[in-house]
Amino acid sequence: MKKPRNIVYGVDDIPPRGVLLLSGVQHVGLVAIFLLVPVIACRQAGMPPEKIIDVLSLSMLVMAVGPILHALRRGPVGSGYLCPPIFAAAYLPASLLALKAGGLPLMFGMTIFAGAVEIAMSRVLRPLRPFLPPEIAGFVVAMIGVTIGLLGFRHIFGIGLPEQPGAASYMVAAATLALMVGLNVWTVGAPKIFCALIGMVAGYLMAAAAGVLPAADLHRLSAAPIAHLPSIDHLGWSFDAELVVPFVVAAVAASLRAIGDLTICQKTNDADWARPDFGSISGGALANGIGTFLSGILGTIGLNTSTSNVGLAAATGITSRYVAFAVGGIYLTLAFFPKAGTIFAIMPAPVVGATLLFAAALVFVNGLIIITSRMLDSRRIFVIGLSFMLALAADVFQPFFSQLPAGVRVFTSSALVVGTLAALLLNLVFRIGVRRTQTMQVNPAAVDTYQIDEFMQTNGSAWGARREVIERARFNLMQSIELLAESGVTQGMLTVVVRFDEFSLDVLVSYNGAPLELPERRPTNEEIISSYEGQYRLAGFMLRNLADRVQVNNRSGHTTVAFHFDH
Amino acid sequence: MDIQELETGQVTVLAINGRIDSTNAIDLGNKLRALYAQPGRRLLLDLQEIEYISSAGFRTLLIALRRAADTGGRLALCGLTSKVRELFDMGGFLDNFSIKPTRDEGVNSLA
Numbered sequence: 018m019k020k021p022r023n024i025v026y027g028v029d030d031i032p033p034r035g036v037l038l039l040s041g042v043q044h045v046g047l048v049a050i051f052l053l054v055p056v057i058a059c060r061q062a063g064m065p066p067e068k069i070i071d072v073l074s075l076s077m078l079v080m081a082v083g084p085i086l087h088a089l090r091r092g093p094v095g096s097g098y099l100c101p102p103i104f105a106a107a108y109l110p111a112s113l114l115a116l117k118a119g120g121l122p123l124m125f126g127m128t129i130f131a132g133a134v135e136i137a138m139s140r141v142l143r144p145l146r147p148f149l150p151p152e153i154a155g156f157v158v159a160m161i162g163v164t165i166g167l168l169g170f171r172h173i174f175g176i177g178l179p180e181q182p183g184a185a186s187y188m189v190a191a192a193t194l195a196l197m198v199g200l201n202v203w204t205v206g207a208p209k210i211f212c213a214l215i216g217m218v219a220g221y222l223m224a225a226a227a228g229v230l231p232a233a234d235l236h237r238l239s240a241a242p243i244a245h246l247p248s249i250d251h252l253g254w255s256f257d258a259e260l261v262v263p264f265v266v267a268a269v270a271a272s273l274r275a276i277g278d279l280t281i282c283q284k285t286n287d288a289d290w291a292r293p294d295f296g297s298i299s300g301g302a303l304a305n306g307i308g309t310f311l312s313g314i315l316g317t318i319g320l321n322t323s324t325s326n327v328g329l330a331a332a333t334g335i336t337s338r339y340v341a342f343a344v345g346g347i348y349l350t351l352a353f354f355p356k357a358g359t360i361f362a363i364m365p366a367p368v369v370g371a372t373l374l375f376a377a378a379l380v381f382v383n384g385l386i387i388i389t390s391r392m393l394d395s396r397r398i399f400v401i402g403l404s405f406m407l408a409l410a411a412d413v414f415q416p417f418f419s420q421l422p423a424g425v426r427v428f429t430s431s432a433l434v435v436g437t438l439a440a441l442l443l444n445l446v447f448r449i450g451v452r453r454t455q456t457m458q459v460n461p462a463a464v465d466t467y468q469i470d471e472f473m474q475t476n477g478s479a480w481g482a483r484r485e486v487i488e489r490a491r492f493n494l495m496q497s498i499e500l501l502a503e504s505g506v507t508q509g510m511l512t513v514v515v516r517f518d519e520f521s522l523d524v525l526v527s528y529n530g531a532p533l534e535l536p537e538r539r540p541t542n543e544e545i546i547s548s549y550e551g552q553y554r555l556a557g558f559m560l561r562n563l564a565d566r567v568q569v570n571n572r573s574g575h576t577t578v579a580f581h582f583d584h
Numbered sequence: 585m586d587i588q589e590l591e592t593g594q595v596t597v598l599a600i601n602g603r604i605d606s607t608n609a610i611d612l613g614n615k616l617r618a619l620y621a622q623p624g625r626r627l628l629l630d631l632q633e634i635e636y637i638s639s640a641g642f643r644t645l646l647i648a649l650r651r652a653a654d655t656g657g658r659l660a661l662c663g664l665t666s667k668v669r670e671l672f673d674m675g676g677f678l679d680n681f682s683i684k685p686t687r688d689e690g691v692n693s694l695a
Binding site for chain 2: 464485492495496500502503539542545546551552553555556558562563
């Protein structure tokens with residue numbers, strides 16, 4: 018793992034205490050709004066405000082454990098990254114169904130069930146890897162960016178919120194966003210790494226000055242007790258088989274989101290990142306499942322990883338997993354001091370919107386970078402393109418999707434779920450007919466360079482191989498054919514076999530003739546200039562060095578040169 | 585391979601397009617030899633549109649470099665794409681040639 022230049026404190030770096038604390042506050046502040054998800058569910062259940070404080074406190078206990086579970090690296094639990102979870106909006110529709118059918122005990126019981134599903138899924142993610150290629154992980158990440166961005170705009174424009182914003186609210190949102198982006202782009206050091214926190218504080222002050230803080234929120238703040246030991250009287254659990262499907266779909270969505278978020282974490286922390294590491298992703302998905310299981314036990318809503326936090330970590334350059342312990346500590350403290358927690362929970366909508374937009378921009382572009390790191394043939398283009406269109410349609414044409422039969426509707430609950438399921442399904446369909454081994458005959462007396470180019474490009478795209486690896490293999494193939502043709506080692510046809518799996522690309526060139534010379538020492542310039550022999554040795558030297566491994570076999574006059582490229 | 589020749593002050597710029605391999609390295613070599621027939625020739629090879637160069641191409645460039653030194657001329661390269669630069673690196677040629685990022689910088693270095 019190679020730390021990128023823009024990362025100030027990498028995943029294993031231990032920042033100074035002040036940085037840890039402020040960074041933790043920044044992360045808590047960013048997603049404090051999601052504490053409202055269980056509050057919304059409890060209000061739907063008709064729970065009195067004094068009991069909701071208990072739910073909020075217990076929810077914060079879950080939020081304290083979640084980031085720490087994720088940051089662990091020993092044993093099967095944990096991704097080893099700073100990836101704080103939040104209460105999942107994906108669980109809200111299923112939870113509301115449970116509330117309607119059986120009240121809070123059913124919601125809590127089904128959340129435990131969903132946690133068990135996530136735990137089980139985390140154990141089979143590795144074998145499922147061929148069905149979850151990097152471009153789909155990139156697509157999920159990009160879609161998460163879109164989802165967060167739209168959520169940000171919902172807060173700024175007041176869509177679905179009880180109070181409609183006015184000009185002052187728009188000004189607060191614009192100024193907050195401009196401050197965060199400006200600090201991130203044009204400053205260095207503390208202003209850059211705490212740009213989101215500075216923006217949030219400034220946003221709060223501007224909202225107060227502009228009269229944008231709702232009176233009801235201020236009342237909630239004054240009514241909240243300073244210190245409070247949460248009661249567990251309201252807890253109870255039940256199960257209903259009819260609710261299995263919506264909770265399984267939510268669990269699958271949470272697992273897919275974890276794959277996307279942890280892919281961003283890995284890519285953010287490694288300048289040499291090539292593909293998702295499913296060992297770390299499985300550990301993260303397991304941590305997420307345990308978190309959701311615990312949510313059900315402590316009477317709140319299921320968790321999933323927070324793309325906003327992952328985006329914030331990348332934007333500020335503080336990706337140290339030790340920040341997760343600070344985040345956990347802050348939530349633990351807030352669990353027993355509801356008034357402090359309420360300050361975060363009543364963050365003004367324009368400030369929340371600006372902060373989400375700030376994180377969304379980075380997440381979205383990260384997704385695009387992951388998608389385009391792979392060569393895309395027409396199959397993959399349709400997988401990504403059609404899935405993206407379907408996901409957008411689910412958001413834009415909500416009334417149409419809401420009229421679908423209940424059995425279908427559970428799969429169309431959000432743009433993210435629709436897009437992800439479509440991508441997985443299309444990827445499965447388009448795997449039909451893609452061969453992992455391809456063969457080509459080449460006449461060294463009449464080399465068709467266009468044919469060789471086409472052969473490598475077409476297969477590289479069909480396999481979704483990394484561009485730079487295909488380029489190196491293409492050079493090796495062209496140079497080895499040229500060398501064989503020019504040096505007169507063989508007169509007959511050459512057979513080229515190219516094999517691919519996600520971890521290696523092998524190019525085998527077979528011919529009747531003596532083995533190629535692949536010297537370890539570069540010939541001198543004088544040797545290269547003075548004879549064609551020197552030029553051939555240069556070609557052999559470059560062939561050896563461009564491949565990660567080379568093997569030459571000769572049996573009864575038939576030679577095979579095998580170039581291996583790590584992928 | 586296509587070669588476009590233009591004069592910029594005292595510098596002759598050859599903008600080469602396509603691939604330089606054993607099928608056309610001799611043509612390029614002949615062109616360079618003809619140019620260096622004039623003593624003191626300052627030559628810039630713009631490789632921005634080159635997608636591939638094989639050992640035959642590198643040999644031709646080395647011969648041109650030798651000829652430039654022999655005739656009191658100079659040779660510089662510019663516009664290497666990342667993948668062509670990687671080939672120069674693998675072949676150990678980055679230190680042999682004067683390589684500039686852009687055509688303007690290449691011309692200035694020879695002026």
